Amino acid sequence: xxxxxxxxxxxxxxxxxxxxxxxxxxxxxxxxxxxxxxxxxxxxxxxxxxxxxxxxxxxxxxxxxxxxxxxxxxxxxxxxxxxxxxxxxxxxxxxxxxxxxxxxxxxxxxxxxxxxxxxxxxxxxxxxxxxxxxxxxxxxxxxxxxxxxxxxxxxxxxxxxxxxxxxxxxxxxxxxxxxxxxxxxxxxxxxxxxxxxxxxxxxxxxxxxxxxxxxxxxxxxxx
Numbered sequence: 001x002x003x004x005x006x007x008x009x010x011x012x013x014x015x016x017x018x019x020x021x022x023x024x025x026x027x028x029x030x031x032x033x034x035x036x037x038x039x040x041x042x043x044x045x046x047x048x049x050x051x052x053x054x055x056x057x058x059x060x061x062x063x064x065x066x067x068x069x070x071x072x073x074x075x076x077x078x079x080x081x082x083x084x085x086x087x088x089x090x091x092x093x094x095x096x097x098x099x100x101x102x103x104x105x106x107x108x109x110x111x112x113x114x115x116x117x118x119x120x121x122x123x124x125x126x127x128x129x130x131x132x133x134x135x136x137x138x139x140x141x142x143x144x145x146x147x148x149x150x151x152x153x154x155x156x157x158x159x160x161x162x163x164x165x166x167x168x169x170x171x172x173x174x175x176x177x178x179x180x181x182x183x184x185x186x187x188x189x190x191x192x193x194x195x196x197x198x199x200x201x202x203x204x205x206x207x208x209x210x211x212x213x214x215x216x217x218x219x220x221x222x223x
Contacts, residue, residue, distance in 0.1 A: 010105075010215040010216075011215070011216065011217055011218030012102070012105040012106050012214055012215060012217055012218075013106055013162055013163050013164045013214060013217040013218075014106060014107060014156075014158045014162040014163060015106055015107040015108070015109060015131070015153070015156045015158040015162065015163040015164075016102055016106045016107075016108055016109075016163065016164050016165070016166065016214060017109045017110070017111050017149065017152050017153075017163060017164070017165045017166070017181065018108070018109070018110055018111070018165070018166045019110075019111065019112065019143075019165075019166065019167050019168035019169060019172055019186075020110045020111075020112035020114070020119065020122055020123060020168075021089075021112055021113070021114065021122060021168065022168025022169055022186070022188075023092075023095075023166050023167060023168030023186045023207075024091065024092060024095045024099075024126060024166075024168070025089045025090065025091055025092065025095075025122060025125060025126075026089070026090040026091070026092055027089055027122075028041065028042075028045060029090055030082060030085045030086070030088065030089055030090075031044060031045045031082060033081075033085060034078050034079075034081035034082035034084075034085060035074055035078055036075075036078075040072070040073075040074065043072045043073075044068055044069055044072040044074050044078065045068075046072075047068040047071045047072045048064060048065055048068035049169075049171075050068075051064045051067060051068055051071075052064055052113055052142050053142065053143075053144065053171055055142060056141055056142060056145050057140065057141055057142075058136050058137055058139070058140050058141055058142060060115065060137075061113070061114050061115035061118065061136065061137065062079065062083075062115060062118075065079050065082065066079045083118070086118055086121055086122065087121060087125070089122055089125050091125055091126060092186075092188070092206075092207065093206070093207075094206055094207040094208055095126065095207060096126060096127065096128075098207050098210055098211055099126060099128050100128070101211055102211070102214065103128060106214075107131040107132075107156045107158060108128070108130055108131055109130060109131055109132035109133065109134065109152045109155070109156055110123045110130055110132070110133045110134065110152075111134050111143065111148050111149055111151075111152045111165075112133075112134070112135055112136070113135075113136045113142050113143050113148075114135045114136060114137070115135060115136075115137045116135045116137045116138055118135075119133060119135035119136075119137070120133055120135070131155075131156055132152050132155040132156055134148055134151045134152040134155065135148075136148060138151070139151040143171070143172060143175050144171050144172055144173075144174035144175030144176075145175060146175050146178045146179045148175075149165070149175055149176060149179045149181060150179060153179075160179050160180035160181050161180060163181055164181065164182050164183070164184065164214060164217060165181040165182070165183045165184070166183075166184050166186060166207070166210055167183050167184065167185045167186065167200065168185075168186055168188075170185065170187070170191060170192070170193045170194045170197055171194055171197065172185070173185070173193070173194075173197040173198050173199070173200055174194075174196075174197055174198075177197075177198040182201050182217075183200040183201055184200060184201065184202050184203065184204070184209070184210045184213055184214075185200040185202070185203035185204075186203075186204065186206070186207055186210070187203045187204065187205060188205060188206075189205075190205065201213075
């Protein structure tokens, strides 16, 4: 008989949902390269995020990227350069290890603010078989509207109280709090929580604390 890989006393959630382009992938590096510098990349990405979080109902992702580039004074070629480098998105250290550790115990899903094409291409960078990949295009809304998170839960057949979310942006907390998803924030660069956002249950600068947090999921529900 093969020995169990579940640590003694571990109680995992039934499903773990992930932000993709910040929590698992270092998309900012590709934005900076397409923009020509880190400073320009930050300005472009900040404008894109402002447009995304403000629009709610889905507007084509590529359209928002181009509009943000114009608003931030980027060259017309920048959006094409971003898409050309899309399949080189770097994976954060510890991301694959976390997914492989969870896969025997939990359903795994992506909830990402992206087009269907680019979202599924980015999800493939992790090299695992996802149980669900939900993009804003497919859900019809951008996060932090609660509908993309709920769409993933519906596809998985899991209730929010039996699932957890790994966020990459503090804005995710607006949506996950409405849905009832306990949340770990992979806050890589130590950003402040957006004004008015409920705090995550736990946050860290790496993904390392997420696994022990998820292993004690059920017992923490009783707190």
